[in-house]
Amino acid sequence: MPFLRHPELALTEAEHALLLRTCRDHFIEVIPKQQSFGHLEFILKHPAYIALRETPDSVGELCPHRPGAYEMMAGILEDVAALHPDSRYLHMGCDEVWSLGECPDCRASGMTREASFIAFVNRLSARVRELGKRPMIWHDMLMHASHEELSALDPEVTVVVWLYGGHRMQRDALDMIGKLRRAGLSVIGASSVRCWDDEGDQNYPVIRNRVANIVRWTALAETEQLPGVIGTNWSAPFALGSPYGLFETSRYPAFFSAEQCWNRRADPETYLSRFLSQYHGMDDASAAADGYEIGDYYQLMPELLPDIALNRPVAELIAAMIQYEMPAKRRLPLYTFLFRGELYPGEEVLTSLRDKHRTGYAALEAAKSAMRHAIEPLLPPAMADLFIASRFYRFGLYEAKLQAIASGAAEAAAGERRADDQEEESRHA
Numbered sequence: 001m002p003f004l005r006h007p008e009l010a011l012t013e014a015e016h017a018l019l020l021r022t023c024r025d026h027f028i029e030v031i032p033k034q035q036s037f038g039h040l041e042f043i044l045k046h047p048a049y050i051a052l053r054e055t056p057d058s059v060g061e062l063c064p065h066r067p068g069a070y071e072m073m074a075g076i077l078e079d080v081a082a083l084h085p086d087s088r089y090l091h092m093g094c095d096e097v098w099s100l101g102e103c104p105d106c107r108a109s110g111m112t113r114e115a116s117f118i119a120f121v122n123r124l125s126a127r128v129r130e131l132g133k134r135p136m137i138w139h140d141m142l143m144h145a146s147h148e149e150l151s152a153l154d155p156e157v158t159v160v161v162w163l164y165g166g167h168r169m170q171r172d173a174l175d176m177i178g179k180l181r182r183a184g185l186s187v188i189g190a191s192s193v194r195c196w197d198d199e200g201d202q203n204y205p206v207i208r209n210r211v212a213n214i215v216r217w218t219a220l221a222e223t224e225q226l227p228g229v230i231g232t233n234w235s236a237p238f239a240l241g242s243p244y245g246l247f248e249t250s251r252y253p254a255f256f257s258a259e260q261c262w263n264r265r266a267d268p269e270t271y272l273s274r275f276l277s278q279y280h281g282m283d284d285a286s287a288a289a290d291g292y293e294i295g296d297y298y299q300l301m302p303e304l305l306p307d308i309a310l311n312r313p314v315a316e317l318i319a320a321m322i323q324y325e326m327p328a329k330r331r332l333p334l335y336t337f338l339f340r341g342e343l344y345p346g347e348e349v350l351t352s353l354r355d356k357h358r359t360g361y362a363a364l365e366a367a368k369s370a371m372r373h374a375i376e377p378l379l380p381p382a383m384a385d386l387f388i389a390s391r392f393y394r395f396g397l398y399e400a401k402l403q404a405i406a407s408g409a410a411e412a413a414a415g416e417r418r419a420d421d422q423e424e425e426s427r428h429a
Contacts, residue, residue, distance in 0.1 A: 001076060004043060009380060016083065024086070031136070032084045033091035036073050036124055037062055037117070038098070041239045043072075054106070058099035060239065064120035065105040074127045081131040089158070090128050094121055095138035114145035118153050125154040136160055136188075139176055150183035160230060162190035165197070165213050173220055190230040191217035193253045194244060201242040201390065203321035204249040208295040211256065215268065218260040231257035242390045245321060246378055248314045251279070252297050268294055281310030298322070313377060320367065320374040324391060327363035334360050334398050341405040350406060357402055364395055 011019065023030050041060040044053050052072065054063045062069050081090055094117075100106065101113035109116060121137060128135040135154070139161045142150060153159075161176050163169045173189065180187050191214045197206040214231065221229045233250055236243045252275060259266045272294050277285035288304055301318040308315045327333065334356055340349045368388065375384050 001043075001079065003046075004076075009383065020084070020086070030084060030087050031089045031091055032080050032087055033093060033136075034077060034080045035093035036077065037064070037092075037094040037100075037120065037141075038096045039093065039239060043076075054097070054099040054103050058102075061097050061099045063103050063105055064100075064116055065103075065109050070120070070123050073124060077124065077128055078131060081128070081133055088134055089136055090131070090133035091136040091160070092121070092124055092128065093138060094124075095140050095162075097141055100141070112149070114142065114149045115152070117141045118145070118149055121157065122152070122154045125157050129154075129156055134158065138162055138190075139180070142180070143176065147179075147183060150180065150185065153183070153185060155184050155186075158186045158188055160188050160190050162192070162230075162232065163213075163217075164192040164195045164232075165209050169213065170216055170220065173217075174224070177220075177224055177226075187226060188228055188230065189217050189221055189226050190232050191257060193231045193233040193257055194250045195232065195234050196237050200237045201244070203245040203325065203391075204298050204318055205245075205253050207253060207298060210253040211268070211294055214253065214257045214260055218257075218264070221261070222264065229257075229261055231261075243387055246317060246375060246387070248378060249298075249318055249321065251311075251314060255279070256294075272297055276304070279311055280304075280308045280315060282307055283309075313374070317374040317378070320370040323370050324364070324367035327360045327367065328391075328395070331360070331363075332356065334395075334402065338398060338401060338405075341402065345405060345408070353402060354406070357399070361395070361399065364392065368392055 020030055038061050040062055043049055044059060044062070049072065050056075052062055052066050052069050053059065054061045062073065064070070077090065077092070081087075084090070097117065100117060106113075106116055111119065125135040134156065136158045137160065139159050142153070142159065159180050161173055161180070163173050163176075166172075177187050177189075191210075193210060193214075194202070194205040195210075197209050199206060217229045220226065231254060233247070233254060234244065235247070255275065256268075256271055259271070260268075272292060273285045273289035275297070276282045276288055282288055282304070284307075288300075288307070292300065298318055299322065301315050302322050305312075305315050305319050334353070337356075338353070341353050368391075371391065372384065372388055375387060379387065
């Protein structure tokens with residue numbers, strides 16, 4: 001479906017061919033991933049496909065019982081397979097179809113939510129296998145499936161168990177792996193290099209969470225004899241959400257994930273110094289990392305920037321993000337006490353707000369300049385503008401609110417003065 005390809009920002013056919021060739025030359029196997037059930041906003045937003053939504057409000061979720069749903073999705077999978085002739089696998093996604101089972105068509109089918117899911121996946125899987133690929137899906141929609149329902153899933157489907165954190169991660173992973181294997185299904189694990197982590201606009205990965213998750217999954221892969229672990233790297237909380245930091249900011253955990261999978265003897269305790277030496281070309285990386293932990297990398301960037309010889313654009317980008325976060329999140333950002341101006345607009349509150357506005361917004365303007373300088377070489381202009389807007393939009397709203405509060409307070413003060421003057425005049429009269 002050519003109309004689904006962005007006219008300016010999608011890879012050209014030549015760029016796509018170069019990407020595949022580069023991966024092949026560096027012994028990287030490409031597994032194309034195509035959302036096929038949920039997260040289909042980019043398709044179901046089009047008028048011709050709105051009727052295929054599970055419900056009118058579930059903008060990204062497909063109804064598997066709706067006429068035309070399978071045909072539409074199978075056609076897209078055919079296009080993806082054709083673009084990746086040498087790939088052994090095709091990942092069909094199929095995660096987070098939250099509204100599945102709510103529409104009249106699903107209810108009329110008489111099938112459970114899980115049975116509807118598995119039946120549709122089986123149809124897609126059969127087409128993918130006809131195209132010469134081995135299908136993959138995410139695990140989450142199978143969590144509550146019975147053994148009988150799981151046993152109905154195409155055994156050629158590899159189920160990717162993605163669990164990105166939490167104190168129950170290992171226990172939940174073991175439970176799910178066992179459940180799937182008892183149904184005769186192949187399993188692979190998935191940690192995350194960058195994911196939600198309860199922070200919707202993160203400028204770089206929440207590194208301590210990511211390191212712990214990667215270490216736990218590689219240990220599980222070893223003890224459970226999994227064929228591998230995927231290190232997922234998400235670009236936004238969901239398709240319509242605020243973008244995360246640029247891909248370049250996630251190299252640190254991505255390389256850590258690769259090392260943990262490929263070299264189980266590698267010491268996480270020395271990863272920071274080794275990364276600074278090999279990736280950033282620092283002469284005395286051991287001394288720079290001395291006394292710091294693996295999770296300190298991002299916060300160290302502004303301090304280490306003068307001594308970084310390799311991949312400086314990445315270091316400058318991270319340093320710009322840290323510069324932004326200081327006034328935006330850490331140094332008493334305006335929104336943390338703007339409510340006082342609304343509820344208690346006294347002179348001392350408004351004077352404090354004006355002071356915080358002056359210093360905070362000056363720092364934000366400097367951060368915006370640094371951020372733009374860092375990202376412009378890495379993004380097309382339209383995407384750079386979008387990213388900058390995603391970080392500074394709310395501060396424009398805060399500023400407008402502050403000005404409205406200050407203006408309202410000034411008008412109230414002027415009204416009080418007029419009332420006092422009128423009272424004084426009436427006394428003299």
